[in-house]
Amino acid sequence: MANVYIIREDGGTEPMTRVHCKDEDRELQSILERNPDLLPGDQIDPEDPRRWLLVKREMPVPDPNTGSDRWSIDFFFVDQDAIPTFVECKRFADTRSRREVVGQMLEYAANGPYYWTKETIRNFAEEAGKGKGLTLEEALRSLQPTDDASADAFFERVQQNLREGQLRIVFFLEESPMELRSVVDFLNKQMERSEVLLVEARQYLLGGTRIVVPTLFGYTEEARKVKRSVTVTTAASRRKWDKDSFFADVRAKLTDAEVQALETLYGQTLSLGYQITWGTGTTGGSFNVKEPSMCPRSLLTVLSNGNLSLNFAWLNGSEQAERGRERLKELIAQHAGLKIPDDYSRKWPGYAIADWGNKVGVILEVLKQLSTEFRREMPNIPLQTDR
Template identity: 35%
Template sequence: MSGKIFMIKENNEFVEMEEKKHARELDFQKLIEEYPDLIPGDQIDSANPRKWLHVGSEVNFPIVGSGNIYLDHLFLDQDGIPTLVEIKRSEDDRLKREVTAQIIEYGANLLLSMDVQLLKERVESHENADITELLGEEGDENEFWQKVDKNLKSEHVRLLVVADEIPQRLQNALEFLNRNMESVEILAVEIKQYTSEGITTVVPRVIGQSIEAQTKKSRVTSSGPKLNNETFFKNLEGPGVPFYEEFFDFIQEKGFKPLFGTKGFSLRIPFEGKEVKILEGYSKIAARRQHLVSYKGDLKGMVNGGDDIAETYVRSMLKIDGFESVGDGFVFRIKENLNEENWNLLKEVLSKLADEIQGNGLKG
C-alpha cells in the first residue's frame, strides 16, 4: 500500500502527495548521480556528516577468477572511505534474496582489484568530481589520497543498498551484519518518492545502524601494532617461511627497503633521497593470507616514463609461475615456494626495475 505525505504552502494550501515508485532502475540510478546528497550523510554519521565525491557510475572492475562487475555507483567520502552503492527497485525480487550477497561480493572484489592509483585516475577523468568541494579550500589532497590508500589496505569500506523500499528481512540481515563487522559498514538507504501536480518530494532514510554498531565502528583502528622483521616471520606459515627468507636475503643484498605495517610490509627502492614503492608483502594475518601484490602508484607518479616502466614490470612478473593478474597489476598467493628458474626470473625483474628507476630518474 502506497503512503502519503502532506505539504502546507505559504498560502495555507494543503497538498496531499502520494508515494510513486520509480518506473525504471536506470531513472533511480541517474537520480543518485545527479543528487548524491540523497544518500544522507548526516544520518550515517550525525557527529561528522558524510560528504560525497562521485568516482563513477557503472564502475567496471574484475571478479578475481573470471568475469567483471558493474557497480551502480562508487563514491569516496571526506575521510577517503570507498562507498559502494547498489540500487534496486522494490519490485526487484533480488532485493529480498540476493542483494546482500551481491554487495558483499562487490566489496570483496573491489578490494582485491582496486588500488589508490586507479581510483585517483578515475576521479581525475570524471569531469564533475571536485575534490576541493569535498575537502574545502584548506583540505590537503595528498593527505586525502593517503587516507584512501590506508582504507583500501585496512579493508575499511562502506556498502550501501539503495531502494525505494527496504523489506524487513533485508533490514534484519543488514543490522546483523553491521553489528558483527568492524572495518566494513553495510547499510541500506530507503528513498521514497512522493508526487502531486508537478511537485516531487524525495525522502531518504538510513536503515541498518544501531548504537552498538556505531560504537564498534568508531573503535576501528590500524588493527594492531606494527610488525618488525622478527614478528613478521613469526606470522608466516608453510611455504611462506622459505619464500620470504630468500626474498629478504635478496632485497638486503640489493639495498631495497622494507617498511613494516600491521600485517606486512611495503617494499621500496631508495633513490635520490626518496623511496619508490614497488610492491607489498603480507603475512598469514592479512585478510587474504600471505601474498605479494603489485603497487604502481609511485612508479607512475614519481619516475620519468613511469607508465611504461610499470606496464613492463607487471607484464614481466606475470611470466613467473604462480603470479596472477588482478586488475592491471599482479598478485602472488604464496601456496608454494618458487623453483630456481622462477626465483632467478623474479630477481631479474626486480633488479631491472631498480636499474630503470635509476636510469630514468625521478620527476621534478
C-alpha cells in the first residue's frame, strides 16, 4: 500500500510513520472497545450507516457437547437493526489470521446461538452500559433514538436473528493478507443471510497522535445483491416515515397548539438550511435535525408524540462536533431554560412538548446561532433539506 503523507502549509510533504501492533489487547482490542466506530458503519451500509452497541467483550461461547464455556469471541456487538455482529481482532504477525481464524469464527457463529438467550444477551449489554455510566435504555437510544420499541422487543429480535443465522462476522486486523481477503470475499458472496467482512485498521503516528484508518473489504456490489434478495425479518416492523405520515400521526396525538409548535419547528428548521431525515419507529414517527458543518449525526430529534431529544451523546468524533455539543448545551441552557443533566455529553435528554412547545422561537434562535457560527468556518458545506 502507498505511503500516507501530510501536506504542510508550505506545500511540502511529510510521510506519516507506520505503526505495527505488538500488543493485540492494548493496540487493537482496547482501541476498538473505546471507539466502536472504527467498524466503519458507513462503508458497510452507505444508505443507513451501522451504529454499534457493545454487548460484551470476550463473549463466552459454550462447547456444544458439554455446555461449559470453551471459547470466547473478542467482541459481540449489535447494530440498530438488532443484527448480532461478532468481531475477532488479530495482529498481522499472528499467522492464525491466515488459517484458523475463519473456521474459528464460523464455529462461534454456529454454536453460540444455541446457548445465548435474549436474557443472557440483555444482561451482558446492561453490564456493558453500566461500565460507561449508561442505563440499558440510554445505551439503546445511542443506536436508534427514534425507535420506540421496548428493550424486550429489541433483544427478542436479536435472539431471532441468531436463530435464523442473520448475523455479521467481522475480522478486525491491522493489515490483512490477500488470502484472507479472498476467503472473506468468497464467503460473503455465498452466504445469503450472514455477512462476512474484513476491516483493515492501519495505524500511523503523527507527533504523539496515533491515527487509525479503517478500510472495509468483502462487500462487493455482487455481495450486496445477494443480501438484498433475502427478506430481512428484523426490519419488518420498522417503518420509514415521511412528512405526510409524520404530521398525520402528530395531528392524531396532539392538540392544535402543539401541532402548530411542531409545524413551526419543522418549517423554520428547513428554512435555516438544516438537513432533515426521517425516523423508522414502529408506532411513532420522528425527524432528525442535522448540521453537516458541525457533525454528520443529528443534534436533535422530534417525535410525533411531541417529545424533543437533544442528542449530545451523538455529537462526538471530531473537534468540530465536540465544540458544537458544548455550544448547543450552552445556548439551550442560557436561552431556552431546559434542564441539562450533569453528564450530558453521554446523554440524549428528552423533553415533553409541555416543556418546550412554548419555546419554539427561542430554540430556533439557538439553531440560527449555531448554523451561523459553524457555516462561517466551513462555508463550502452544501445546505441540505428534507429527505
